[in-house]
Amino acid sequence: MNKQLLSLFLVLILSLGLVGCKSNPVTPVDNNEKVDNAEEVKEDGILTEITNPTEVVFWHAMSGSNEEALTNLANKFMDENPNIKINLQFQGNYRELFEKLMAAAKANQLPTMTQIYSNRLSWYIEKGLVENLNPYMENEKVGLSKEELADYPALFLDDGIWNGNQYAMPFNKSQMVLYYNVDMFKEAGIEVPKTWEEWKSAAEKLTKDTDGDGEPDVYGIVFANNISTDIAPWLKQAGGMTMNEDTNELYFDTPETAEAIEFLNGLIQSKVARTAGEDKYANVPLSQGRAAMCVASTSAISTIEKDTLEGVNLFAAPLPGHKTNDQLYYGTNVAVYNTATPEEKLGAWLFSKFLSTPENTAYLAQETGYLPARYSAREIPEYKAYLESAPIKAVGLESFDIGFQGTRNIGGINALDVLGEELDLVFAKEKSIPEALKDAQERGTRALEEARKN
Amino acid sequence: MKKIDKLRKSNTFKGLLYIFPATLILIVFKIYPIIKSFTMSFYTDFDYLSGEVYKRGLDNFQYVLRDPDFYLALKNTFYFVLGAVPLSIILSLGFALLLNSNIKLNSFFRSIYFLPFVTSTAALAIIWRWIFNGDYGLANYMVLLLGGKKIKWLTDPSFTIPILVLFNVWKGMGYKIIIFLAGLQNIDKKYYLSAKIDGASKWNIFTNITLPLLSPTLFFVSITSVIGAFKIFDEVFVLYNTGTGPLKSGLTIVYYIFNKFYRHWQFSISAAAAFVLFIIILIFTLIQLKIGKTKSNY
Numbered sequence: 001m002n003k004q005l006l007s008l009f010l011v012l013i014l015s016l017g018l019v020g021c022k023s024n025p026v027t028p029v030d031n032n033e034k035v036d037n038a039e040e041v042k043e044d045g046i047l048t049e050i051t052n053p054t055e056v057v058f059w060h061a062m063s064g065s066n067e068e069a070l071t072n073l074a075n076k077f078m079d080e081n082p083n084i085k086i087n088l089q090f091q092g093n094y095r096e097l098f099e100k101l102m103a104a105a106k107a108n109q110l111p112t113m114t115q116i117y118s119n120r121l122s123w124y125i126e127k128g129l130v131e132n133l134n135p136y137m138e139n140e141k142v143g144l145s146k147e148e149l150a151d152y153p154a155l156f157l158d159d160g161i162w163n164g165n166q167y168a169m170p171f172n173k174s175q176m177v178l179y180y181n182v183d184m185f186k187e188a189g190i191e192v193p194k195t196w197e198e199w200k201s202a203a204e205k206l207t208k209d210t211d212g213d214g215e216p217d218v219y220g221i222v223f224a225n226n227i228s229t230d231i232a233p234w235l236k237q238a239g240g241m242t243m244n245e246d247t248n249e250l251y252f253d254t255p256e257t258a259e260a261i262e263f264l265n266g267l268i269q270s271k272v273a274r275t276a277g278e279d280k281y282a283n284v285p286l287s288q289g290r291a292a293m294c295v296a297s298t299s300a301i302s303t304i305e306k307d308t309l310e311g312v313n314l315f316a317a318p319l320p321g322h323k324t325n326d327q328l329y330y331g332t333n334v335a336v337y338n339t340a341t342p343e344e345k346l347g348a349w350l351f352s353k354f355l356s357t358p359e360n361t362a363y364l365a366q367e368t369g370y371l372p373a374r375y376s377a378r379e380i381p382e383y384k385a386y387l388e389s390a391p392i393k394a395v396g397l398e399s400f401d402i403g404f405q406g407t408r409n410i411g412g413i414n415a416l417d418v419l420g421e422e423l424d425l426v427f428a429k430e431k432s433i434p435e436a437l438k439d440a441q442e443r444g445t446r447a448l449e450e451a452r453k454n
Numbered sequence: 455m456k457k458i459d460k461l462r463k464s465n466t467f468k469g470l471l472y473i474f475p476a477t478l479i480l481i482v483f484k485i486y487p488i489i490k491s492f493t494m495s496f497y498t499d500f501d502y503l504s505g506e507v508y509k510r511g512l513d514n515f516q517y518v519l520r521d522p523d524f525y526l527a528l529k530n531t532f533y534f535v536l537g538a539v540p541l542s543i544i545l546s547l548g549f550a551l552l553l554n555s556n557i558k559l560n561s562f563f564r565s566i567y568f569l570p571f572v573t574s575t576a577a578l579a580i581i582w583r584w585i586f587n588g589d590y591g592l593a594n595y596m597v598l599l600l601g602g603k604k605i606k607w608l609t610d611p612s613f614t615i616p617i618l619v620l621f622n623v624w625k626g627m628g629y630k631i632i633i634f635l636a637g638l639q640n641i642d643k644k645y646y647l648s649a650k651i652d653g654a655s656k657w658n659i660f661t662n663i664t665l666p667l668l669s670p671t672l673f674f675v676s677i678t679s680v681i682g683a684f685k686i687f688d689e690v691f692v693l694y695n696t697g698t699g700p701l702k703s704g705l706t707i708v709y710y711i712f713n714k715f716y717r718h719w720q721f722s723i724s725a726a727a728a729f730v731l732f733i734i735i736l737i738f739t740l741i742q743l744k745i746g747k748t749k750s751n752y
Contacts, residue, residue: 095696099716102719105503106502106503123719127501127503129503213603213604215604225695225697277588277609278583278587278588278589278608278609280695411718413717413718414717414718414720417717417718421702424700424701425701428700428701430701447718450517450718450720450723451718451719451720453498453499453500453720453722454497454500454501454502454719454720454721454722
């Protein structure tokens with residue numbers, strides 16, 4: 001063996017490795033040199049007109065009929081703005097989309113704009129990668145008027161505001177609602193529950209064990225498997241909350257949380273409620289007549305309608321309240337990354353705005369299970385007529401003013417995951433509630449701190 | 455002499471040239487990430503995007519080694535390895551012996567056993583989920599036929615590892631059978647003939663001829679099986695709907711690493727956990743190599 005050559009080769013390997021180690025820092029790009037062909041760059045650094053063909057890459061997680069509706073909207077936008085090409089790129093489900101965004105951020109290849117949850121976006125905002133939309137919004141030429149702004153339900157706009165800056169515009173919104181089997185309620189002669197007590201007694205009355213094996217064949221209520229992710233409404237209704245966005249404090253080990261968990265656990269232990277388990281989604285047993293009620297998103301309506309067995313009549317209602325009547329809304333927004341060129345950013349803003357005009361948000365709502373992000377959308381004649389033919393889709397429109405969206409702390413998902421693990425132990429009778437909440441508080445706080453380290 | 459030297463030199467160069475493309479790919483996609491993730495495991499405060507590191511230290515290892523979840527993952531993985539490796543080796547060796555004995559439809563059976571190996575894990579897991587569904591699964595149908603009570607196969611934590619073991623053994627068997635068959639067919643028939651002349655029993659032939667002469671193959675299969683078993687992830691991921699099974703009973707080391715990285719974005723902790731897994735696998739492989747050196751006949 002030739003030692004010289006071999007050592008040369010090894011040095012080559014080593015140096016290659018070292019070259020790879022030298023990383024290119026990702027910095028928000030200042031693309032001023034690229035805009036030589038731009039008409040004008042305003043003082044606040046934004047463009048207000050696009051004269052050259054510009055491509056806007058939009059990453060999303062909409063499939064099936066959702067994707068179709070989005071594609072139609074994009075085509076309509078491109079007809080109206082022939083200079084802007086919207087390149088829709090489907091990235092898989094939400095989780096896959098967020099994984100790819102993270103990798104893209106590292107590789108400095110973020111799309112122009114993306115569909116994203118606010119609790120995910122906060123990390124990018126802290127990294128300084130997200131375009132502040134205020135200059136666009138307040139601009140006379142491309143912005144929104146006061147009346148238009150007031151037409152957005154406050155909870156949707158607020159979900160995109162950090163420190164007074166609008167970093168995201170509302171896109172596909174939905175509400176966590178109670179679906180129920182109309183006929184089962186009729187048969188039992190009970191009303192749709194409005195309070196926790198009514199809810200509990202309804203669940204008790206509607207749970208049925210026909211073959212007497214101790215396992216109910218029809219459950220009163222079915223919850224989602226990861227109940228902790230969207231535990232916020234019950235904590236709020238009990239007078240508490242999950243965490244504080246400003247101080248980053250967790251409120252898992254509080255009397256309010258304990259009250260909410262005791263209520264949920266009581267339902268599960270008395271076998272009138274369960275989590276989805278092998279059914280995967282809470283609406284599956286309801287659609288098949290194996291449950292009387294389930295808690296799920298209004299965005300599931302189209303799937304539910306498609307999968308519901310014949311003879312099963314479903315309807316929806318806001319969640320039953322307790323001390324307060326807070327209702328959880330969720331869904332993603334669209335955000336623009338500042339790594340794009342001024343033209344691309346303007347194009348992305350125009351498309352964000354376009355997606356939430358009353359007509360377009362009403363169109364999206366009509367074609368999908370999502371809710372319109374504008375009050376005036378329900379005045380659009382087609383949508384109005386549509387709601388009359390599909391009254392279940394109007395349920396989510398009732399609670400905008402008592403609605404809230406989830407907290408957006410960095411690492412908040414991790415903390416809620418910890419709470420979920422502890423709740424699973426409670427539901428399996430392996431841990432008492434005070435013990436579990438104490439551990440959840442401790443471990444969750446650690447998770448929140450850890451998440452801020454990178 | 456000089457000529458030979460020259461020739462040798464050019465040959466070495468040629469050889470290096472041949473392996474260059476593969477080496478390049480290995481360096482870029484394997485070696486560099488390994489080095490990178492190793493260095494990353496020491497980052498205690500850093501900016502993931504810019505790659506700027508503010509502080510280094512052993513905190514991540516401390517975190518991992520103090521995390522009860524990591525020990526749970528270790529425990530689950532060890533149970534899995536202990537169950538899956540011996541069972542898969544014994545079963546596939548048994549089937550290989552049967553297939554080697556010139557039974558009818560030999561190649562048909564070989565294909566049948568090989569099918570699960572070439573089918574995607576995701577597709578298989580969906581079928582298994584149906585078989586073990588607590589309400590209408592085939593497994594529970596059988597149990598009911600035999601007069602038993604419905605078993606919650608997929609939602610009872612105590613069944614998680616056994617089901618994963620079964621799934622893994624069944625899925626990997628075809629591959630191992632082929633390897634064993636190749637090993638068996640390499641054994642010279644003369645030994646069997648002379649053993650027969652000496653009047654050796656079947657068991658004697660197996661323990662004194664087949665097993666020793668098969669030991670290199672056995673050795674290879676056991677090392678790759680142990681390494682593979684330690685890395686179990688996709689089976690859990692798809693069988694339990696991208697979760698870790700009931701009450702984290704299917705949380706394995708790789709799942710822990712995956713969760714820390716992709717779900718919780720704790721990149722450096724995940725790198726530290728990956729390094730710990732590497733050390734564990736290394737130790738086991740070294741032990742096996744040591745045993746292999748003393749026991750196997752080359």
